[in-house]
Amino acid sequence: MSKEVFDELLGKVGPLITKVDTHLRMSIGPAERLAICLRYLATGDSYATIAFSYRVGRSTVAVIVKEVAGAIWTALVEECMPVPQVEDWRAIAAGFQERWEFPNCVGAIDGKHVVIQAPANAGSLYFNYKSTHSLVLLAVVDAEYLFRVVDVGGFGRSSDSGSLRNSAFGESLRDGSLQLPPDTVIAGSERRGPLPHVFVGDEAFPLLDNLLRPFPGRHLTRERRLFNYRLSRARLVVECAFGILSTQWRMLRRVITTSPEVTELCVKAACVLHNFLRRKTIDMPSRTPIARSTDEVTPTLCDAPRMGSNNATRQSIQQRETFCSYFNEEGAVRWQANVV
Template sequence: MHWYLATGDSYRTIAFSYRVGHATVAVIVREVAGAIWTALVEETMPVPQTEDWRAIAAGFQDRWNFPNCVGAIDGKHVVIQAPANSGSLYFNYKSTHSLVLLAVVDAQYLFRVVDVGGFGRSSDSGSLRNSAFGESLRDGSLQLPRDTVIPEAERLGLLPHVFVGDEAFPLLDNMLRPFPGRHLTRKKRIFNYRLSRARLVVECAFGILSSQWRMFRRVITTSPEVTELCVKATCVLHNFLRRKTIGRTSRTPIAVHG
């Protein structure tokens, strides 16, 4: 299983290396990926509560100088072989077929929320709209902290806690995106710079994920259901390894939960 995630080799190549049938490899990959997700999700990616969101916001304030931010959000296209009879459902704007990994990442590059399985033809905003996270964001059931005053900006009054995303995401009460256009005032350019600086943590997290689990650098030939399980497994393994690394190298403990 680790060989498949770490290299992305085909079932037949792995079967030849270990002298087993490729059907056996297929069963092992599916069952072990599901077992990894089930065993680690509560420990490494539990559902954030109010105090957890508050700790994430403190991390963005301290590390990236962006207040009231409870996560950076973005979508990653996981390239797959076109499933049979799928038409254009998985065909994306990059002219490949893919599943969408929609993720919310904290200031330490940890995945806090993931939604896997969106069709490649969907935009990031469409994937958000169709996800359970997006539904919770719209109906206000995420248990985000109460609106607070930003230090040195008391004149603005109470401001909500927000997720930050790129131009593909909608502007909502709890979602910020950059100001559009090129001819912006100095204040708007500074805001876009600060927002992009905070948002890049999710891009970095995807980069770390792809460098650790090189299945993301190949065309995945398994079924969408198995691919979804494998992507979820790599996300919780990423968190497991990151927390171990942070625990060894950080001088002060990171505010985590679980």
């Protein structure tokens, strides 16, 4: 992070983390507080190591990381990760069409296990299939590797499908309240009629009206294998985004020893910082924050009721078959036959 970018970030976060001096001692300045938090996110070093580097107490570092990580999320979320509206979904779909030749795609979805130290008295809640303890980061990523929706805090024992099922995003996906654009006819494929805007995920997710997953099984027809390849090609953007995230913020490559609450704040801060830095790299303008009334409730990904089973409906099965036919006929690209 350059000095100019750090100063810009400090201008946004500084007012939220500035402390008042007392007659007993001078407070730690906002620049140093921000530097301490960024050092932890970027390296994952222990609090003791960071305390020694900045000549402050270990407990001081613990308090600073918690407060500043929360302030980073609060200061940047409206600008760098606003709740997508209809026009935002259309712009995301245009990006997938242009870069990955996948029409009507409004995001790639996947989950990442953030390894943590086993919390006290947690039992097997955080114990995952990799035999580690973790929190789940569920994310929707656009064609430019930007996080558009994140949900942090799912128990490690939950699958990706379970994390989606227990999130408010998953509930909104089920009840149709995500404000996705209406069904659209794909250019050059008018005979297939309007097709829905969909998210793409791997085989861990259910097949829904607005969520596509690959065809299961090994003995598939060539047409279905081509569909799986095209879907996987678009879905890999979320895997790449996780890779970029963990490379920039190497805290995610270590076993995080803080409490689950602090870990959640740090992961959310890393995601919004990823967008903040990437928007400058790809020269994308940030969206102006929207003024909200005090009575307006901002959609979040928490405290959602449990959903029903993952059984696919006939409509979602038929829609996947339609996309499969499109990718094998008018939507085919010249090189896909050499890949599958």
